Amino acid sequence: MLRFIAGRLIVVIAVAITLSFITFFLLNYAIDPAQAVAGEEALFEEIEQVRIQYGFDRPILERYFEWASGVMRGNFGESYYWNKSVYLLVLERAPETITLALMSVSVTIIIAIPLGILAALNPNTIIDRFALGIAVAAQAVPNFWLGLLMIILFALTFPIFPVSGDKTYFHFVLPSIVLGASSVPPVMRLMRTGLLDVVDSDYIRTARSNGFYGWNLTINHSMRNAVLPVVSVLAVQLGHKFGGSVITESVFAINGLGRLALESILGTDIPTVQILVFIFAFMFLIFNLFADILNAYLDPRLRK
């Protein structure tokens, strides 16, 4: 087990280093960093002055190593757009995004798992069709549009939840529903097929012939095996939520990392964007690793 974890950890670290390399080079070649700091209308002399002042005239590899060693010590660099340390910016905005990510995954669990179980217990009935219909719809509905519809609906017709801002947990209800809805189709389908596979297996038939039935059989026998892949997919989805928060946060005016990313892009603030891309990718890697370890712990066959 330890060997398994160590192996995975090495891959995660290698991928993280590769990704930091790719983002750094991509962003520094997509736009001249000196131009980005100086602004669109800057004169040639001003740009050259900024280039020397900020050290953009040095080789890109040197700047990359300086940046990377800074990141490892918690020094994320200075934001030119916000005039602030990027570390503080991220720290300020992170709690909102973490709350949103956790709440949206809870919404996914609350909707997708019962639907998946119901669909698997009643295959090819109206309930099954209904669940699959919801999956097809949730897959095709644009996130931002769903958010705007919710705002129209809840601001005028049912004023239960606030539609914009991030002061209380109630403010996060609608954004979590919108962000959570996009994970419903994969989780629900997996729950359904997993349970359908298990229901046909020998040990369930044995349990049935021993007199187990109904919810007791489903919860205590079938679910144990069917829920394994679902748990790992949920962990992966949680990793996705950080990067996926951009749209939801800008629709519902939540001051989290996603909105910070959008504002930094529009202000061509390369240091902040760099760190955010890296943080989102790292979050995904960590949750993926967590899912792998959890799966290996629950299912010894995967440890090889």
Place this chain on the structure above:
Amino acid sequence: MIFELFAKRLFPQAFNNDLSELEPKHIFLRKSVNHLGFKFGLTMLLIIIFLGIFGPHIIGISPYEQDLTKRLLPPIWVEGGNWEHIFGTDGNGRDYLARILYGTRISLTIGFGAAFVGMIIGISLGILAGYFGGWVDQLVNYLLTCQLALPGLLLAMTVVFLIGPSITVVILVIGVLHWTLFLVVSRSATQRIRNLDYVLAANAIGASKYQIIFSDIIPNILNQIIVIFTLEVGIAILSEASLSFLGVGIQPPTPSWGLLIAEGREALFFQPWLIILPGIALFLLVVSINMLGDGLRDITDPNSKIEIKSKVEVPISNLKQNINSKK
């Protein structure tokens, strides 16, 4: 109904009662006639493509023509709407129906274009990894892990915004970020096919690697690739809409659906149709593409349980006569 009529008119031989003489394409047709989602998705997609190509010519109004005396006219079903502007007008007095119809072209172009770019990258890497195996496979696997970890939307936003948004840039960026599904599917299919007898035979008679890849492997993974392609078109269309909605994709005045929704946001509570109409268009297009893709998967899957039943049943009395006559 109409779908079945067309299918029977075009390929009458596919609907024979003698199941033993069916060719693969006839089996495909017969299965598709029995798949409701496939029929619905295909019909709807064809209608949308038709509207995208001919719609702007039929209504004959330019999507860019402004008339500031006719700003924010309501659509026909809201009080005050008239037949001149069926879907009303936007904040600059441009005809909304014309803009939505024109937006169909942009969504379709970007959806198919980006999926095509992703397909080329994904298939190339997938076949390389599946055919050569070993360190090539491991390298591609590593690339896959990297790509999966990247926050796609955020990176697409950044690159499109920094390079300068245009339709070509959006297509390339979305395509370059969406190849993982193609890779996974084509790699596993190639691994399976390369050890089949006919590939070994081709190898034995001295066919080169390129000949084997292009004439033996690619034609046989196309079935699965088409399914992924359809689903990726839907994903690419949604990505483009998200980028344009956030202001870092297609730029005004080009009528992309995501952009129309972003523009309608200012009048969210007073003219809600400005965001509802393009949203419905986007939803219908992606639903129809996804249903088509799901249908194709069910139909092309050799293990699928869709029946190839013959519609015309042989009456039992005939059978009895036959038995009697044999006596």
